[in-house]
Amino acid sequence: MALAATGVGAAIGAAAVTSAIGVSAGTISAIAGGLSVAASLTAKKPTATGGGSQIEFSADPQAGVPYLVGRTGTAGNIILRQASDGWSVNTPNDLNDMVTILSGAGPIAGIESFTSDKVAISFDAAGNAIGEYKDKMFQRSQRGLCPEPAALTVQAGSSSAPTGWTAAHRLSGLAAVMWRLRYDAKQRFFQNGVPAPMWVARGVLVYDPRMDSTYPGGSGPCRWDDESTWVYDGADSAHPSGENPYLHALAWVIGRHQNGKRVMGLGSPIESIIVSDFVEGANVADANGWTIGGVVYSRPDTKWNVLKLMLQAGAGEPLKVGARIGCLVNTPRVSLATVTEADICGDSTLAAMQPVRNRLNTVTPRIRSEAHGWAIVPLAPIRVPEHVAEDGDERSREIEYGLVQDVDQGATLARYDIENTRELGPGTFPLFPRWINFKGGDCITIDRGDLEPLKVLILKRKIEPATGTVTFEVRSETDGKHAFALGQTTTPPPTASVSGYDPSVAAPAVGDWTAIGATLTANGVSIPAVVVTGQVVLGTADAAIFDLRPYIAGAGMEDGWIGGGVEAPTVTKREFTGVTPGTQYEVSVRYRVRGVIGNRRILGPVTAGDFTVPGDGGGDGGVAAMTATEFVATLRNGTRTVDVSWRTPRSPRFNVSRIVVNGTEDSxxxxxxxxxxxxxxxTLTGSMQYFDIVIRSYDDAGVAVDTDPITIEP
Known part of the structure; x- marks a missing residue:
């Protein structure tokens, strides 16, 4: 449900959603200031058109050619104004003749209506006004075909055209109107001079790749290199292609051509345009009901500023990707990949937070309003109280959306502009060549490990030819701002900022692991044991660490533990043997994440089982007697050499002992x-971080008994 009011000047509700997202990046420098993003990207906002006001009826020989986009009202640009003879042969100079250009790069879709001093007037097939202005006002128009079949004429009494107007004045490619006013001797009409005209027209046609069968996923005859196939009405009647901001931007980048010459736009080869970006934007604009309408000019407006104005109407920005032109639209995006510390090949920087001076919390949008005679008018300010409270005072700006004509759309764009000034950045991240296929407009996640993961939007990509290093310029991308800007929630997202990564690792949850006392039997031998079963639920854990200790009431959390082994996070069972039968034990389970060992979950106490050996009559022939004692393993400082010592079992059936490292028995x-x-x-070999060492003792029947392991960390 849109939260903006439906009238110009009405209070427009603000809305939003998101969670604060911290940031992590390789070797990050958290910069408190000096890096500014005061717009949706690092670029400045487009300036208003410099070609004059589209609603002022005037003649300017220095004016550029108007270019009418979408549905809008315009007074055009007068190219001919003179007095002519006449309604009759005896009435010299009784006609005021004017020819005005509505748009270049025709044809336009058509003229809907005409008003004179805000009074609607229609004309018959001959061009004579119907109603009270009959025989006082005459008008004929052309859409701007190229070529036009004939010059504009309209019969006014005995005169069919202004003096000097010939068949050569066809104005091909220009949507134009011939307007003739007859002098009223009784002064019942036009007492105040020429009335103010206004034509409401549907503007130039566009290329819609979605209606092009040669474009992947498209269907229809529309072709980028044949303007005669371009369209105004879309495949969906509710969303005219000629009122879509991104399709007008695409047409402007392709350029408008007549007689083989570019007359409007950038004129980029299709190979230099990322067409898919504009198609994505067009689909988003249709889904959100965003349209475009207004007039731009061939001069003094720069072509790039016109492109920015068009994309601004759809919450977009142009992007330069190498030698290609694309665009970015504000819409929810999925992170395509995660950058880790291993991907970063140099120093990276990221602004810790936008300075207060760069953040907006209030925007007054200015849009073109049909209800106000197609003039640019301000809407009620869009103010986010939560942001005002955070910033300490109101930080406002007036932003003109010159090609926006819808109140709700203007409010949405203002909310986007507020939230985008509060994204942190820009930041730079040099990455290895495998990241070369990502481009501006893609979202990725930066996960350095020492800071919270951060979803970022790629603004620019730079490739170093000598090394293949890919450097991304990014800004944070807060998911919740989209629901806020689109009026789906009234909760604004917190201002994005760098937040430190909390390295602590929680203890396993109650119920994840259980411990029991047991008696294990194999080959006729039964030995006491403590068995732990469960699973590692923490997805980021890279190991599970088990410890054991005899139960002593009141023992401290870290007292008396004996290393029980380090297991992969896939472990589901750990057996402790070599325990004393009938003795109570406690078991500790911890998780390791990025080298950080977490808190203990203590299980028990549980009572170990009994042991028997075939032929064992008791005494010193049992399993306990087969276990090596006084086992010690000590790592020499700065080396991988371990001193190992123990006492052999006391059982008369003892045969031999061997050293076992990480499950591998030495011969x-x-x-x-x-x-x-x-x-x-x-000597420890291999790249493992932890080594479990045990002494395995065999009796004369080949039955082995292990000591508890000692864990060594080189």
Whole structure:
């Protein structure tokens, strides 16, 4: 539901939504000031047309050619004005003859209506006024065909055309009107001179790729290089192509040509235009009901400023992508990829927050209003109280949307302009060559790791030929601003800012893991154990860390833990053997995220099971007696050498011990007397961050018993 009022000057409700998004980027410099984005992109807003007022009926020999887009009212530009003879042969100079140009680059779609001093007047087939102005006012018009079949004429008494007007004055390619007024000797008409005319017309035709069968997804005869196939009415009658801002912008970039010569627009080759950008914008404009209407001029307006004016009407901006021209439309976007620290190949910068002086919280939009005689009028200010409170005072600006003629549309654009000034940026990120296929207008996520991930919009792309380095200039992209600008919510998004990444990792949730005391049996041997089962629910975890300790009532959170191993996040079960039968134990489960180990979830206490060995009559022949004792493993500082020592099992069935690292058993066997002391060194190999070391002891039947592991971190 639109929140803007329906009348000019009515209070227009503001609306919005989003959440504050922090930022992370490789080697970020958080810059408090000096980088300014005071518009939707880094570019300035377009200036109002410099060709004069479209509603002033005047003759200006220095004026450029008018270019009428969409449906609008215009007084045109007078190119001929003179007195002519006459209504009869005896009434010299009794006709005031005027020829006015409504638009170049014709044909236009047509003229809807005409008013004189705000009074609607229609004309018969001969061009004579119908009603009280009969025989006092005469008019004929042409759409601006190229070529026009004949020059404009309209019979006024004995005169069919102004003096000196010949068949050579066809004005091909120009939508024009011949308007003739007859002097009234009784002064009942035109007492105040020439009345103010206003023609309401539907403007120039456009190329619509959606109606072009040669364009992917298009259907129809429209072709970019044949203006005779261009259209005003769209495939959808509710959304005329000739009133779509992005299709007019595309036509302007292609350029308007007559007799093989460019007469309007940029004239870019189709290969230099990112047509898909304009098609996307056209679809968004249709969905949001955004239209365009007004008159621009071939001079003194610059071609680039005219393009910006057209796109501004659809909440868009032109983009230069290398040697190609595209555009960007304000619309919700999906992040296409995530940039991590590994992708960044140099120093990157990003403004931490827009300075208050650059942020707007109030905008007074100015639009063209049909209800006000097609004049540019201000709407009620769009003010966001939440932003005013944050900024400490009102920071306002008046923005003219010269080709917008709808109140709700003007309010929407004003809200977008407010929110875009509050996006953080610009920032620059140099990336490796694999990012070369991304372009301006794409959204990506910057996830450095030390700061909160940030969704950003690519504004510019620069490629370094020598190295292939791709540098993106970006600004933050707050999703919630779209619902606010479109009037779908009254909650504005918070101002975007850099927020530090919280490295803390929460303990596993209650219920994610459970521990039980158990007796494990294999090959006739039963041993006591503590078994933990569950799953790693935290999606960002790269490891699960298990620890074990005998249960002591009142023990501190970090007291007495024995390393139980580091497992991949896919682990669902961890068994602790080598525990004392019938003894109570507690188990700790922690997660590791980007090298940060989280808080413990303590399970238990649980009671370990019993053990038996075939033929074991008790005494010193049980499993406990088969476990090596006094096991110590110590890493030498600055090396990968580990000193390992233990005492061999006391069981008379003991055969040999071997060292096991991360599950891999070394072939070297260690024997000796029962309970004898063994000392040796090992060298850690491989790139693992953690190494679990255990002593595995075998009896004479080949049954093995492991010590609890010791975790070494080189």
């Amino acid at each position: 070297t066997g260690y024997g000796g007397s029962l309970g004898g002391y063994i000392a040796t060194t090992i």
